[in-house]
Amino acid sequence: MTFDRRKFLKYSACASASVLVLSKLDVMAKANMKNIGLQLYSLREEFPKLGVEEIISRVAKAGYKFVEPYGYSKKDGFWGKSPKEFKALLNKYKLSTYSGHYDFNFLATTIKHDVLEDYISVAKTLGQKYLVVPHIDHKVFASEKNVKDFAEKLKVVSEIFGKAGIKLVYHNHDFEFKDLGGKTGYDILLKELKPSEMDFEIDLYWAVRAKQDVLKMFKDHPGRFTFWHIKDIRKSDKTKNTEIGNGTIDFGVFLQHAKQAGLKYPIVEQENFEIDPFESITRSVKYLEKI
Incomplete structure (x- = not known):
C-alpha cells in the first residue's frame, strides 16, 4: 500500500x-483497501465439504483479490493439488497469492535445509515473494535466551530465502507478548532481525487481545508490518471472532497509520463463525472497502 x-x-x-x-x-x-486478501485457514472446515475449487470460486465471488494459503505438504500439496495445479486454479478465478503460511515448527530445535528448498520451489511456482512463519512452539518464547536462539535460526532462514528472492515473515499470536523482564519476545524479534531480514504479519486480533499498544509498535518500528491479519473480537466473548466491523476493534484508527506501519497486504482472517462462513467473509471484505 x-x-x-x-x-x-x-x-x-x-x-x-x-x-x-x-x-x-x-x-x-x-x-x-481495494486489494484485500483472505487467509484460507478461515475456511478450513469447508474444504472437506465443498472441495478446493468451490472454495476458491466463492472467495473470488465474495470480492477478494488474493489468498494466503496454509497447510502445504510435500505429499499432498494444497488440498490434494500440486503447487502447479493450485496456481492454475487461482489463475482461473483471477486470484493472486503473495504469501503463504508454511510449517516452520522444526525451527524450535533445528533447521531443515531440504524443507526450506522445497518451500522455495513451491513459492516460485505460485509466484509468492513472502513465506510466513505462522506458529511456533510456545517454549520458544519462554525466555529471552530462547527467543534469541530462535532469532539466530530465523537469520539463517532469511539468508537462504533472500538468495532466492523471497522474504521471511513472522505472524504472531498472543504468547509472543509475554513479559520477559521489561520486554517481550516480539520486541526481541523486532530488534534482533533487521528490516532487510524479516517482515512482520501482525495479527491485530491477537495483539489487541494481548493488550498491546499497536500504534506505538507502528511508531517505534515503522515499515516493518507489511502484512496485517484483520479479524474482529466478538463483543460477547473476546476469545471468539466476528465479522469485521461487528466487534470491538476500531480498525479505522489502525488504517490511519497504515503507511507508517508499512502495510501492503491487508488480509481478512476469521477462525470461528456465528453465521454462514461465506456470508461472513463477504461482509468483512465489503466493510473494509467502505471504512
Missing part, C-alpha cells in the same frame, strides 16, 4: 489541519 504524500501535504496546508488531515486519511484508506 502507498500513500500520496504530496497530496496529503497540499490538502493539510489548505485549511484546518485537524479536520482535513482526518478527512484525507480516510480517503487514502479507501483508495488503498
Whole structure:
C-alpha cells in the first residue's frame, strides 16, 4: 500500500489541519483497501465439504483479490493439488497469492535445509515473494535466551530465502507478548532481525487481545508490518471472532497509520463463525472497502 504524500501535504496546508488531515486519511484508506486478501485457514472446515475449487470460486465471488494459503505438504500439496495445479486454479478465478503460511515448527530445535528448498520451489511456482512463519512452539518464547536462539535460526532462514528472492515473515499470536523482564519476545524479534531480514504479519486480533499498544509498535518500528491479519473480537466473548466491523476493534484508527506501519497486504482472517462462513467473509471484505 502507498500513500500520496504530496497530496496529503497540499490538502493539510489548505485549511484546518485537524479536520482535513482526518478527512484525507480516510480517503487514502479507501483508495488503498481495494486489494484485500483472505487467509484460507478461515475456511478450513469447508474444504472437506465443498472441495478446493468451490472454495476458491466463492472467495473470488465474495470480492477478494488474493489468498494466503496454509497447510502445504510435500505429499499432498494444497488440498490434494500440486503447487502447479493450485496456481492454475487461482489463475482461473483471477486470484493472486503473495504469501503463504508454511510449517516452520522444526525451527524450535533445528533447521531443515531440504524443507526450506522445497518451500522455495513451491513459492516460485505460485509466484509468492513472502513465506510466513505462522506458529511456533510456545517454549520458544519462554525466555529471552530462547527467543534469541530462535532469532539466530530465523537469520539463517532469511539468508537462504533472500538468495532466492523471497522474504521471511513472522505472524504472531498472543504468547509472543509475554513479559520477559521489561520486554517481550516480539520486541526481541523486532530488534534482533533487521528490516532487510524479516517482515512482520501482525495479527491485530491477537495483539489487541494481548493488550498491546499497536500504534506505538507502528511508531517505534515503522515499515516493518507489511502484512496485517484483520479479524474482529466478538463483543460477547473476546476469545471468539466476528465479522469485521461487528466487534470491538476500531480498525479505522489502525488504517490511519497504515503507511507508517508499512502495510501492503491487508488480509481478512476469521477462525470461528456465528453465521454462514461465506456470508461472513463477504461482509468483512465489503466493510473494509467502505471504512
